[in-house]
Amino acid sequence: MSASLLKVALLSKYISPMLRTLSTSPSHCKSIPGSVWKLGRLNHIAIAVPDMEKATALYRDVLGAQVSNKVPLPEHGVYTVFVELGNAKLELLHPLGEKSPIAGFLQKNKSGGMHHICIEVDDINAAIVDLKARNIRTLSAEPRIGAHGKPVMFLHPKDCDGVLVELEQA
Numbered sequence: 001m002s003a004s005l006l007k008v009a010l011l012s013k014y015i016s017p018m019l020r021t022l023s024t025s026p027s028h029c030k031s032i033p034g035s036v037w038k039l040g041r042l043n044h045i046a047i048a049v050p051d052m053e054k055a056t057a058l059y060r061d062v063l064g065a066q067v068s069n070k071v072p073l074p075e076h077g078v079y080t081v082f083v084e085l086g087n088a089k090l091e092l093l094h095p096l097g098e099k100s101p102i103a104g105f106l107q108k109n110k111s112g113g114m115h116h117i118c119i120e121v122d123d124i125n126a127a128i129v130d131l132k133a134r135n136i137r138t139l140s141a142e143p144r145i146g147a148h149g150k151p152v153m154f155l156h157p158k159d160c161d162g163v164l165v166e167l168e169q170a
């Protein structure tokens with residue numbers, strides 16, 4: 001089994017039960033008192049890859065998935081390829097430019113790995129105000145336009161149990 005396929009299998013083993021637990025947990029299903037926004041579905045899991053062509057070929061040619069073209073996002077310092085999975089997507093990330101956050105990630109993780117999860121929200125601006133009031137740090141002052149052309153905001157992993165969380169306007 002290739003290393004990338006093993007990573008996807010491990011993600012499925014560990015992330016899916018966690019998301020099921022979160023989605024069925026009474027504390028997460030109830031509306032937060034006074035909250036005007038709601039957490040939505042998992043949009044994608046992002047994987048940093050050292051070789052975009054090799055990773056794309058794995059998902060397209062070996063696993064038979066539908067993959068997008070490689071798209072540069074200079075404002076985020078990445079190239080992206082989306083892998084369609086039906087109920088969610090994988091986002092393959094590769095560095096673009098010397099200041100790419102993915103370049104730093106790959107220096108620490110030479111073979112790549114899970115970078116972040118992206119969850120949709122119905123009102124990103126209300127979510128940001130609410131989360132900041134709850135002392136959840138964001139990685140930028142304002143939302144930026146993400147790979148899907150929608151506003152996104154990253155939450156600090158130290159405030160999210162070690163996971164870099166991207167919120168995306170649904």
